[in-house]
Amino acid sequence: MALPFKVGKKELFLPNFIITFLRNQTLPANYARFEVPLWFSKLDLRDYLYHAYNVRIFSVTSYVKQQRARFGAPGGEENQTPMMRKWHRPRAKKFMTVQLERPFVWPEEPEDLTAWDKETVEAQRGHQEAERDKMMPTADTLVNEDRRKSMKEQARALLEGREKWEPRGREKNLTSMMARR
């Protein structure tokens, strides 16, 4: 069967790059989106998909996404060290959208995410964010609602005479010292 396009003539036996297939969230089923190396050309992707995956395509559109300036020293995500007054911009990412000959729909997202422990990760992240906020310069604006509530209950109990105030700990020592004097 004749190909609808011309295949490149340069033979590449041991390519060494990663192509990421991304979920198609908005486009119709005959479009597929990939993240490719920055040096990749449209013809590269077309020939790669045909030779490696036997996928035929009609057209390619490419898009280079500039990355945001990030805090810290340059380097990958693995050797990211927080450094004051140091900014870097990560390398841009390249995305290509191809028009497929045969449509493809991504499999559905798993409903039960316990295998990936989503709840634990969310709890951990929430705790980390709360701890981080306590370290921020605006920490004195934070209101501890639980503490406020418990203090209100204790005060009401004292006023109503349900509990009697007793000095404890350091206060107890202070009162005993005062009594001796």
Added chain:
Amino acid sequence: MHIAMHCTSRSLLAGAFRLAVQPHPSTLPPPFLLPAFTTIQRATFSSSPSPQARKDGNPNRGISPLRRKVTTRFAKRVKKDIANIPQPVLDPRLRSAVEVDEDHGLWEFFGQEKNSLATPVEISAHGRGWTVAELRRKDWDDLWRLWWVCLKDRNRLATFEAEKERIGNLYGEEESKKRRRELNVTLGGIKHVLTERWYAWENARYAAMEDPEVNLYADPDKGEQALIRPQEEKKVESIQDTLPPPPADEKLGSEVRA
């Protein structure tokens, strides 16, 4: 209108002569233009289109297609089909599901179960990478196949990672990192072995270039020998030659017997 817009030299000339009667010297053409008025131009010039071009038997020529009457068969059919044109389904839930072929090449970006995500348990179900010592025993075809298997597995891992990042707050990054490390071990081992082979071949080639017994430029199609053997060894080719010559008396005896 067609005639009124004519602007021939004859009319100009008539105008010029008429003006010449009137005592207004400023309206007269300058004298150096007089030769132009003496010659009479036969061909007419007009900016309006020639009426010949419109004689194609189409009564609707020049009428907007939005207003003209439907006369041709094709136009009638189009008008009929417009009534039965399919309407787009705007609600995505009501649309019919797209059928994906089982042998679609893009399934290779997923696992055997064709799930959009692999669990950390599935990702960590792997062994160690191939060592260089194991890879040395493999030929090029095996190494090449293994290279592509690892490459596609790496693409699959990257796809799962991107999908996990899209959902957010999921474990499994460490598992895929470990797996990718093992894949990179294998890929590096394959490169190592191939580099070793290349150096071995290159050393052999240099050795052959310095060896007087080897002719690197021999063409076997023309019957040329790549290995040139020295003269003494060339004699020793068959067992018959290696045997000592028969004794003289035996030769005599054979003659007697005969």
